[in-house]
Amino acid sequence: MKHVLLFGLLGLIFAACTSxxxxxxxxxxxxxxxxxxxxxxxxxxxxNTQEDxxxxxxxxxxxxxxxxxxxxxxxxxxxxxxxxVANLDAFPGNVASGESAPDFTARLAxxxxxxxxxxxxxxxxxxxxxxxxxxxxxxxxxxxxxxxNPQIDLEVLVMDLYxxxxxxxxxxxxxxxxxxxxxxxxxxxxxxTLDYEILSLGTILLIDPQGNLIFRSENPLAAFHYEKLxxxxxxxx
Numbered sequence: 001m002k003h004v005l006l007f008g009l010l011g012l013i014f015a016a017c018t019s020x021x022x023x024x025x026x027x028x029x030x031x032x033x034x035x036x037x038x039x040x041x042x043x044x045x046x047x048n049t050q051e052d053x054x055x056x057x058x059x060x061x062x063x064x065x066x067x068x069x070x071x072x073x074x075x076x077x078x079x080x081x082x083x084x085v086a087n088l089d090a091f092p093g094n095v096a097s098g099e100s101a102p103d104f105t106a107r108l109a110x111x112x113x114x115x116x117x118x119x120x121x122x123x124x125x126x127x128x129x130x131x132x133x134x135x136x137x138x139x140x141x142x143x144x145x146x147x148x149n150p151q152i153d154l155e156v157l158v159m160d161l162y163x164x165x166x167x168x169x170x171x172x173x174x175x176x177x178x179x180x181x182x183x184x185x186x187x188x189x190x191x192x193t194l195d196y197e198i199l200s201l202g203t204i205l206l207i208d209p210q211g212n213l214i215f216r217s218e219n220p221l222a223a224f225h226y227e228k229l230x231x232x233x234x235x236x237x
Contacts, residue, residue: 091229103189109184159185161198
């Protein structure tokens with residue numbers, strides 16, 4: 001009888017412990033479920049917030065591929081205001097006063113160019129250095145207008161400012177510029193930058209057939225500027 005009562009008491013104790021463990025497990029499961037739901041809600045809120053923020057950002061643009069050695073075209077995305085200029089004196093940015101252009105010598109691949117000896121018509125002088133990106137853009141703008149207007153009595157001398165360079169450094173670029181009146185050289189006069197007061201790359205100089213400096217701009221010009229410039233110097237433009 002004692003053994004029966006003992007086994008019965010042990011059974012009750014075991015049942016009570018099992019019931020407690022089941023209740024604890026259930027409570028833990030409920031806590032885990034609630035925590036998971038909270039984390040899911042926070043993740044969804046964060047995702048929605050990021051999407052809302054991205055909605056205000058501009059769409060990413062992929063740069064256009066180009067094989068043009070001068071780089072992509074940089075024409076403004078608008079039609080410029082009609083460029084009305086009566087004469088070179090009124091040309092915006094022109095700081096030339098018609099003074100006599102100092103003589104200079106440039107080394108060309110075919111020999112030398114001496115201003116006082118070889119100039120015949122108008123000379124557009126573009127002092128620069130090979131590798132200047134802004135200058136490459138300027139060369140293309142000039143070439144575009146000159147190619148479209150072969151009747152202009154004009155030579156273009158693109159001249160590297162480093163005398164130690166070889167004129168053939170221009171060959172790779174020169175073969176891609178079609179107008180024949182382009183000359184490619186290297187400065188061969190020690191005083192050139194001082195005589196012409198070249199303070200920055202991109203300076204544009206125009207010398208008339210009489211050897212006078214009639215146009216000087218220290219800022220790069222766009223194609224429509226060159227069109228107006230050539231129109232002012234050429235009655236047959």
